[in-house]
Amino acid sequence: MARQALVEVREAVTAYxxxxxxxxxxxxxxALEAAGVTVTVHRSCPPLVDDLDGLFGWAVREGATNVVRHARAAHCSIEVTHDGSAATLEITDDGHGGTGPPGSxxxxxxxxVDAAGGTLRAxxxxxxxxxxxxxxxRVVEPVETGSSAT
Structure with a gap:
């Protein structure tokens, strides 16, 4: 019972x-508007597969956090596009570009992003x-469930 409870807790935390x-x-x-940053969002793509949706979600959270903490920007733009072979997320701001190495x-x-076979530019x-x-x-091919021959 304890092992099952631990599995359920881990699943709940992962989903959270x-x-x-x-x-x-x-x-x-x-978060950006609370920090006084005007936000523009442009999303012109169909829904993304779960792992890519999660990756882009993570990237939006990281990008917005960096804008709030470091940029002192007045405007931030978030754009998500899909050209059939690749999905792209671009976050830009008009703040202080920053110097120094990337943070953790x-x-x-x-x-x-590397693990997903993609590229990241900052x-x-x-x-x-x-x-x-x-x-x-990745294109997921439909799985045939078989046919019912009579």
Whole structure:
């Protein structure tokens, strides 16, 4: 019984931690607006597969956190697109581009993007910061359930 209870607790915690992209965009919008940052969201893609949705959700949370903590930006843009072969998330701000090495959040995010076969670019300029993630989209073939021959 104890082992089963532990499994159930782990499943609940994992589900709690894994918020999808839509939830993370909503949370980012709230956090950024509370910090005085105007937010623009543009999403022009169909729903993403669960693992990619979770990865992009994680990236939105990390990107918004960085804008609030470091950028001192007036505006932030979050854009999600899909061209049929790859999905792209781009977060840009007009704040202080920043200097120095990436923190542990961006390093961890980069590892997750690499594991998904994607690329991450984090570019700091004199005016603003851009986080861009591109991940190939796997096509899941429908599974045939067999036919009923008469």
């Amino acid at each position: 931690r894994r918020r999808g992209l839509s939830d993370e965009i909503d949370g980012a919008r709230s 959040g961006l390093r961890g995010l980069s590892e997750r 570019d700091a300029g004199p005016r603003g910061f851009r986080l861009r993630i591109e991940v190939p989209v």
